[in-house]
């Protein structure tokens with residue numbers, strides 16, 4: 001086993017959005033490596049079924065916390081709950097997030113508020129609340145603590161018809177890269193994961209037809225865990241060579257040209 005191998009055995013990992021898609025992928029990979037889990041999302045039945053599956057497969061102890069993270073005081077409740085249970089969070093995966101699709105002018109204002117709340121505010125508050133735990137764990141378990149924030153390839157350019165989503169993910173990317181630097185001497189593994197289209201419930205929730213040739217959750221997990229197995233993961237990682245090339249182009253080309261090209265692409269997407 002390489003010295004830098006990510007080994008969260010004996011620590012606890014908190015995963016938001018663990019009832020579906022990438023969150024389930026993280027739960028399996030972290031359980032396989034011996035972490036206890038805290039599973040958070042709204043759909044309690046899904047979380048409980050996952051906890052049973054993980055216990056049978058890997059002997060994992062999971063704490064299931066059904067919670068709408070955008071609710072008033074939800075983050076404070078979660079933090080208090082974990083403090084009461086004396087849980088120290090060694091790995092935090094800020095994965096819960098969603099998008100809406102369509103022109104902003106006629107979008108549902110409440111959903112836009114929730115989107116900013118979940119993708120930006122909750123992610124920031126959870127990171128602030130648990131970063132001291134993560135740093136403490138990094139000191140006590142070398143190569144055993146991580147902060148993974150879910151950004152997206154949408155972070156690299158404005159996205160007409162997903163204007164709020166693109167902006168929230170640009171925030172996640174910038175925020176996480178800054179923390180990557182601030183914590184680089186601590187041993188904590190910090191990275192912003194930037195997938196392109198992945199086969200999850202994401203498109204259905206956003207109300208848009210799924211993209212062709214999505215990556216699988218497993219492909220994305222292989223990418224991020226290979227990074228975590230490095231001594232220091234990169235500040236961000238785009239999952240998939242084609243997605244990485246497009247993200248690179250988005251940064252290399254003039255911003256005006258990029259937003260026009262992205263707008264033409266999203267104009268062709270059908271609502272679901």
Ligand SMILES: NC(=O)c1ccc[n+]([C@@H]2O[C@H](COP(=O)([O-])OP(=O)(O)OC[C@H]3O[C@@H](n4cnc5c(N)ncnc54)[C@H](OP(=O)(O)O)[C@@H]3O)[C@@H](O)[C@H]2O)c1
Pocket residue numbers: 016017018019020021022023040041042043044046067068069070094095096097098099118150151152153194195196197198199200201202203205
């Ligand atoms: N799939 C893609 O194409 C793609 C690409 C790039 C980035 N991403 C990012 O990857 C992350 C995971 O998305 P996914 O693809 O796995 O989508 P998904 O299958 O729709 O999963 C989203 C998760 O977030 C949870 N969630 C949503 N609203 C919540 C709330 N108010 N409170 C608590 N939990 C909530 C959902 O659980 P409940 O409904 O049970 O609450 C679900 O577990 C997101 O941040 C997304 O932006 C996805």
